[in-house]
Amino acid sequence: MRSLTIRDALGGPWASHWLVWVSLYPPTTLLVLLRETVTPYPEWWWPLLSATVQHLMVGVVIALGAALSRRRHPVLPLAVAGAIWGIAAIVRGVIGGTVAGSVAGVDPEYVFRIVTWVVASALWVPVFVFTLAQFDRRRLLLGSLDAARRELDDARCRSVESADDVQRRLRESVHQTLQPVLDDLQGSLSNSRESVSRQRLEKLSAQLSRVHDEVAAVVEAAGSSAETPNSVERASVRRAFDVQPGRPVLTALLVAVATITLIAPDAWRVFGPLAAVEVVVATVLAGLFLGVGPAIALRTGHRVTVFPGQSVTVVSLVFALGAMTQIMLASEIDPITWHGLLIAPLIAVSLVLASVVFSLASALFSINEEAGEMLAQTRATIDCLTVERDEIRDRERRRLAILMHGPIQGRLAACVMALNFHMTAAPERHDRGPAQAILDSILTHLNDVSADLVALASLDERVATPE
Amino acid sequence: MADPEPTDAVVLVADDDALVRSVLRMALASRGYAVVESCNVDETRRAAQSHVLHLAVLDVTMPGGTVLDAVSALRASHARLPVLILSGNLSPPEGLDDADCEFARKPIELDDFLERVDRLLALTYSSPRP
Numbered sequence: 001m002r003s004l005t006i007r008d009a010l011g012g013p014w015a016s017h018w019l020v021w022v023s024l025y026p027p028t029t030l031l032v033l034l035r036e037t038v039t040p041y042p043e044w045w046w047p048l049l050s051a052t053v054q055h056l057m058v059g060v061v062i063a064l065g066a067a068l069s070r071r072r073h074p075v076l077p078l079a080v081a082g083a084i085w086g087i088a089a090i091v092r093g094v095i096g097g098t099v100a101g102s103v104a105g106v107d108p109e110y111v112f113r114i115v116t117w118v119v120a121s122a123l124w125v126p127v128f129v130f131t132l133a134q135f136d137r138r139r140l141l142l143g144s145l146d147a148a149r150r151e152l153d154d155a156r157c158r159s160v161e162s163a164d165d166v167q168r169r170l171r172e173s174v175h176q177t178l179q180p181v182l183d184d185l186q187g188s189l190s191n192s193r194e195s196v197s198r199q200r201l202e203k204l205s206a207q208l209s210r211v212h213d214e215v216a217a218v219v220e221a222a223g224s225s226a227e228t229p230n231s232v233e234r235a236s237v238r239r240a241f242d243v244q245p246g247r248p249v250l251t252a253l254l255v256a257v258a259t260i261t262l263i264a265p266d267a268w269r270v271f272g273p274l275a276a277v278e279v280v281v282a283t284v285l286a287g288l289f290l291g292v293g294p295a296i297a298l299r300t301g302h303r304v305t306v307f308p309g310q311s312v313t314v315v316s317l318v319f320a321l322g323a324m325t326q327i328m329l330a331s332e333i334d335p336i337t338w339h340g341l342l343i344a345p346l347i348a349v350s351l352v353l354a355s356v357v358f359s360l361a362s363a364l365f366s367i368n369e370e371a372g373e374m375l376a377q378t379r380a381t382i383d384c385l386t387v388e389r390d391e392i393r394d395r396e397r398r399r400l401a402i403l404m405h406g407p408i409q410g411r412l413a414a415c416v417m418a419l420n421f422h423m424t425a426a427p428e429r430h431d432r433g434p435a436q437a438i439l440d441s442i443l444t445h446l447n448d449v450s451a452d453l454v455a456l457a458s459l460d461e462r463v464a465t466p467e
Numbered sequence: 468m469a470d471p472e473p474t475d476a477v478v479l480v481a482d483d484d485a486l487v488r489s490v491l492r493m494a495l496a497s498r499g500y501a502v503v504e505s506c507n508v509d510e511t512r513r514a515a516q517s518h519v520l521h522l523a524v525l526d527v528t529m530p531g532g533t534v535l536d537a538v539s540a541l542r543a544s545h546a547r548l549p550v551l552i553l554s555g556n557l558s559p560p561e562g563l564d565d566a567d568c569e570f571a572r573k574p575i576e577l578d579d580f581l582e583r584v585d586r587l588l589a590l591t592y593s594s595p596r597p
Contacts, residue, residue: 209574410573414484417574418490420576420577422493424578441485441486
């Protein structure tokens with residue numbers, strides 16, 4: 001499985017996946033609600049409707065843009081993906097401004113709306129898409145690794161089988177397949193000795209030909225039982241989440257920057273500079289909690305039993321949210337408490353989303369690369385074992401073919417020729433003498449074939465050869 | 468069926484299976500050809516040394532050597548003798564690089580066998596067909 005490049009991740013199916021679109025609905029709606037807090041809409045639900053229409057149109061732009069672009073590029077070039085997301089952000093700003101201007105009669109503030117949406121999209125969407133693509137790849141890699149390990153176990157079990165074991169299995173398989181057919185043929189021949197007719201001889205000839213062909217087919221197919229490939233299923237979401245956070249300090253910094261960039265401009269615009277300062281302070285403090293906890297856990301090598309990888313991140317996030325709420329509601333940086341009450345949920349959503357997305361993004365890339373290498377190594381070992389086993393099987397099959405050739409296939413061919421030649425050379429003869437003699441010879445041959453089959457199955461190398 | 472007129476053509480039938488030799492002999496005799504039999508490579512060599520042969524029908528697997536040994540034993544006394552090699556295998560034996568050798572798969576139909584024999588004999592034996 002080749003590694004996932006930045007272009008694969010950002011231009012692949014996740015670039016326009018419905019899950020990204022659905023996931024971003026709550027935070028964007030909260031942001032629109034905050035933005036429109038002081039817009040004098042005639043009804044309370046107008047901001048909600050505006051947010052929903054914006055999101056629907058964004059979905060249409062992305063789906064349509066991606067569908068059209070994928071006609072030429074199955075994996076979108078980064079510039080194309082960026083352009084689609086940029087256009088979606090502009091559409092969002094234009095719709096928001098138009099609704100505010102036409103319904104509430106205020107200045108649409110197109111520039112502010114478009115710039116903030118473009119900046120928010122540039123900061124959030126690529127990381128979001130990259131993380132989801134890597135997360136999906138991790139689930140697939142874990143599933144593939146599980147399947148490869150099962151396959152490796154099977155291959156190791158099979159590789160323990162010695163050449164003699166393979167030969168024994170091949171011979172048993174040949175014996176089990178052919179003996180009943182041969183018994184049946186011998187029975188028919190014995191009965192035919194009592195009344196030899198041309199029809200009976202023709203029937204016997206056809207039966208013998210089938211047995212001969214079947215011997216050839218059995219030898220050719222011996223031991224080549226179809227191996228059931230292990231099916232690959234994606235690993236569970238819970239298992240894929242179990243990732244040790246990488247670079248926690250950098251992750252916390254990115255979470256804080258993304259959150260501040262998303263919320264502070266609107267807080268300033270709606271509630272004034274003090275509210276913006278409060279947002280910055282609360283987010284920085286939350287970022288400290290988010291960075292310090294995992295960093296200490298990484299240094300001390302601490303692991304807990306449930307969600308071992310992400311548990312420290314979750315605990316840190318709980319503390320970060322607590323600290324952020326405390327600042328927003330009780331710090332008095334912005335003396336009006338309800339400002340903080342309105343902004344805090346948006347910061348909380350932003351912190352949670354950013355923590356998950358940024359911490360996974362930084363960890364998944366390297367972990368997936370390691371898993372990919374492990375998968376490649378496992379596959380190489382399986383291939384190696386399979387090649388060795390195939391070599392043994394082919395060698396033993398050739399050995400079996402040589403053993404089968406004279407005593408069994410050769411005699412059966414002789415029987416077929418004897419009957420055919422007899423029928424063709426003397427079609428209108430009705431005397432039983434020559435036919436009887438040929439049938440006796442054939443029966444003797446078949447008895448020898450039967451005895452050789454038994455000897456073959458019992459690994460007796462001294463299989464009788466024709467005189 | 469009237470008995471065929473004997474010809475001077477001599478065919479060597481080399482096969483380790485008596486039943487095969489027997490049916491091939493009957494088939495060849497029905498055309499009036501004289502048949503010399505051998506059941507291994509050594510006997511084949513001796514038969515080639517002691518008879519003037521016009522065609523050899525060889526089994527691919529015989530005791531005493533490979534089919535290549537049998538062919539070279541024939542070539543020692545009959546440089547351009549046509550040889551019909553019968554084998555249970557789908558493909559001709561490996562290493563056989565002899566323009567005068569033809570390969571056929573066993574079991575072979577009587578008509579097919581006799582057609583090949585007549586065609587190969589026509590290369591070395593020019594008397595009218597019986």
